[in-house]
Amino acid sequence: MDLVQATRASRPDPLSHEQAVNLVEAWLRYPVQPMTTKIMQAAFSTRLRWDISYWDAAVVESARAAGCPVLLSEDFQDGMDFAGVRVENPFRGP
Numbered sequence: 001m002d003l004v005q006a007t008r009a010s011r012p013d014p015l016s017h018e019q020a021v022n023l024v025e026a027w028l029r030y031p032v033q034p035m036t037t038k039i040m041q042a043a044f045s046t047r048l049r050w051d052i053s054y055w056d057a058a059v060v061e062s063a064r065a066a067g068c069p070v071l072l073s074e075d076f077q078d079g080m081d082f083a084g085v086r087v088e089n090p091f092r093g094p
């Protein structure tokens with residue numbers, strides 16, 4: 001979340017500073033995988049190997065670094081396996 005954009009007065013639905021801070025603090029209970037140079041370099045290779053965007057590759061490699069064997073996403077093909085990181089679409093039908 002970009003605090004400046006979320007709280008700017010010209011928005012039709014701006015958050016108060018306190019609301020924005022409370023949202024960030026609520027999200028802090030979840031683990032966050034920092035972007036590292038190791039992840040960036042792995043993403044470069046993943047991008048080429050799987051012919052996906054750099055940003056998608058960075059998500060895959062961040063999941064791998066965080067030890068997540070399953071990546072929930074509607075943006076990738078459901079069931080796709082990126083060498084040990086498997087994609088599941090949380091919105092797929094039964």
